[in-house]
Amino acid sequence: xxxxxxxxxxxxxxxxxxxxxxxxxxxxxxxxxxxxxxxxxxxxxxxxxxxxxxxxxxxxxxxxxxxxxxxxxxxxxxxxxxxxxxxxxxxxxxxxxxxxxxxxxxxxxxxxxxxxxxxxxxxxxxxxxxxxxxxxxxxxxxxxxxxxxxxxxxxxxxxxxxxxxxxxxxxxxxxxxxxxxxxxxxxxxxxxxxxxxxxxxxxxxxxxxxxxxxxxxxxxxxxxxxxxxxxxxxxxxxxxxxxxxxxxxxxxxxxxxxxxxxxxxxxxxxxxxxxxxxxxxxxxxxxxxxxxxxxxxxxxxx
Numbered sequence: 001x002x003x004x005x006x007x008x009x010x011x012x013x014x015x016x017x018x019x020x021x022x023x024x025x026x027x028x029x030x031x032x033x034x035x036x037x038x039x040x041x042x043x044x045x046x047x048x049x050x051x052x053x054x055x056x057x058x059x060x061x062x063x064x065x066x067x068x069x070x071x072x073x074x075x076x077x078x079x080x081x082x083x084x085x086x087x088x089x090x091x092x093x094x095x096x097x098x099x100x101x102x103x104x105x106x107x108x109x110x111x112x113x114x115x116x117x118x119x120x121x122x123x124x125x126x127x128x129x130x131x132x133x134x135x136x137x138x139x140x141x142x143x144x145x146x147x148x149x150x151x152x153x154x155x156x157x158x159x160x161x162x163x164x165x166x167x168x169x170x171x172x173x174x175x176x177x178x179x180x181x182x183x184x185x186x187x188x189x190x191x192x193x194x195x196x197x198x199x200x201x202x203x204x205x206x207x208x209x210x211x212x213x214x215x216x217x218x219x220x221x222x223x224x225x226x227x228x229x230x231x232x233x234x235x236x237x238x239x240x241x242x243x244x245x246x247x248x249x250x251x252x253x254x255x256x257x258x259x260x261x262x263x264x265x266x267x268x269x270x271x272x273x274x275x276x277x278x279x280x281x282x283x284x285x286x287x288x289x290x291x292x293x294x295x296x297x298x299x300x301x302x
Contacts, residue, residue: 001183002162005103005133006076007204007226009219010042010188011035011211012049014253014260015063017268023059027266029070031212036074038215041205043071044105047080048142049209049253054271060092065099078207082107082137086122093130103133105165105207110143116151127158135207136164139190149176156185165190165207166198174201192218192244196237199225209252210244213259214292243288249281258282262289 013035016027032043045067046052046060055063064079071077079101081092086109093104106126108119127134136155140146146168147155155161166174167190174187178201189198192210199205199222211218217236225233247255253270258277260267262285269276277285 002159002186003133004186004204005078005135005162006042008041008222009039009205009211009215010044010076010078010207011040011215012044012047012207012209013067014212014257014267015046015050015052015055016260016266017271018266019268021268021271023055023063024266024268025063025066028063028066031260031265031267032067032070035211035215036071039219040075040211040215041219042076042078042207043067044078044080044207047105047137047207048107048139049212049256050080051253051271051274052080054274061095061099064096064101068100076102078103078105078135080105080107080137084109084112086125089122089126090129093126093132097130097132101132103135103162104130105135105137107137107139108143108145108147110145113143113145116148119145119147119151120154123155123161124158127160131160133160133162135186135188136161137167137190138164139167141167141169149173149180152177152185153180156181162186163188163204167191169194171197171201174198174203178202192247193237193241195222196225196230196234199233209247209256210240212256213263213289214240217292240292243285243292246281246285246288249284250277255281255285259285259289262286263293 016024018024079096081104083089138147163186165188186204189195189206195206221236257267
């Protein structure tokens with residue numbers, strides 16, 4: 001069995017922006033501390049939720065370096081280094097390794113896409129150029145390419161490809177991955193509405209958007225499952241169904257930034273081409289967050 005980077009909940013952390021739409025590093029620190037103080041098991045920086053695609057190379061490097069400093073080894077830090085340019089991914093991972101990142105998250109190539117054999121060669125080249133463990137990231141709704149179970153099996157043979165963030169939404173596919181790869185490839189849910197189903201198939205946890213605003217709750221839900229309190233865990237998953245629906249009603253991270261702003265953080269608005277959350281959705285989010293904070297203990301948003 002390969003080493004496990006984390007077991008439980010890792011937050012796909014938002015990148016807060018100030019009024020000039022520049023990175024708000026003070027608020028980023030506040031948000032990271034909030035996550036760790038409320039029990040998350042890892043931080044993912046420069047991912048989809050962190051708007052990595054609209055960060056400059058210099059901003060991504062500065063934010064990655066700063067995240068490592070702020071976390072200070074309290075939990076593993078995982079850096080999003082994916083690109084549709086294999087050479088660029090290798091450059092990104094070398095910098096991440098240099099500044100002390102614990103693991104890498106690499107999305108499938110988007111726009112130009114590739115064949116399944118191309119995916120194998122792409123990730124093989126990435127793995128050969130780092131000693132860090134790699135989590136694959138499969139999100140075909142965004143990239144237009146899907147990692148097939150048989151491709152996962154081939155990639156699982158590579159020593160430092162240790163896990164995947166599987167966000168295809170296909171639970172049957174998770175079953176096939178687990179059957180083919182066994183413990184040679186850990187599986188994390190990439191969808192907050194499928195955390196418990198993933199765990200039931202031997203998943204290790206979630207890389208979560210929800211945990212940005214509910215780190216304690218999301219972590220406790222997974223802990224309950226691993227401790228054998230499966231009915232309680234399932235009930236907690238069901239309880240946040242509507243909130244998760246709202247968090248993805250407009251493209252991520254539009255709603256989660258609005259939700260964080262509603263709960264006392266100053267995360268600003270997304271960078272174009274993403275825009276601020278609609279007033280209608282913002283109202284629904286506010287209602288649901290008020291409902292949740294009245295029923296969930298040990299959450300302090302301030």
